[in-house]
Amino acid sequence: MPELPEVEIFVRGLQPIVGSTMVHTEVIDARLNLDGSNLANARIASVERRGKHIVIGTSDRGDLVVHLRMSGRLRLARSERESKYTRLILHLDSGDCVYFINPRRLGTAAHYPKGFTPDLGIEPLTAAFTIESLAALATRSHSPIKTFLLDQRKIAGIGNIYASEALWRSGIAPTREATSLSREEVALLHKDLVSVLNDAIDGQGTTIGNSVSDYHPDVGEQGEFQTHLSVYGRESEPCERCGTIVVRMKQAGRSTYYCSECQS
DNA sequence: ACATTATCCTGCACGC
DNA sequence: TGCGTGCAGGATAATG
16 A cells, blocks of 8 residues: 555654664564574664665665555554564564564565665655656656556656646646656656655655555654545545546556546 | 556455 | 445556
8 A cells, every 4th residue: 555655654663673683583474485584683774765665674684675565564563462464573672573564465575685676766755856867767658647657667656646646736637648748747747746755755644544454654642644635536526626526547457536627 | 568457365345 | 234346555477
């Protein structure tokens, strides 16, 4: 379920584990295909996000990489009530544990002894993501712009929600061929991608439902925020900008939400 | 190079 | 209450 903003929230929440040692890696779900003994007594040197991947870097054992896919989440706690969906537990010397809760088992956890080298595109929240770089990628693609935005090898971290949201902000129809975007439209989309992702991070990410597989931010005394969505999940509701009914369509097998009046 | 479909899994909302 | 259907924030492989 999580996209870049939700993964970013998890990574920030995990910063306290940097400097700790993994005294025991308890692999509960054999299907993860992870050998915990390879990480015994590894010291955690960093926790970083790369696209939608959570990269736990160790001092001398490479990286442990978690991908939450549709339904995964991580929790840092001293003791977590046993969830039937807990698939992996990192026991730390601090007494804390990191729980990988993965109801649908789509999420992954893998050890890269020599370091993680993913085939991912530009990070949209770094200086490398410029109007120029987006234009260079878009002009080479004949995919619909919505599908283009979901391609992790081009831009890393955009998912189904924020692709629809950014296109709505920019007033660009999701069906448009990426290469057909004008210079002005690319500039607009660049700005809106960045703002939509930053707004979501500020709002602690998006929670759609209340089931076990839904994302729930681990916020402190601040209370929970909720990222505002303008079109995603709003089929048959009036567009906030023009009142036209928001429609849902399928692109590459995934739902796209948009306003046919103010996106063209 | 593109779109489509199936697949991996499980849970939930909905209509009957 | 139960059952069938379709849906889900992701990614990949196979097929056309």
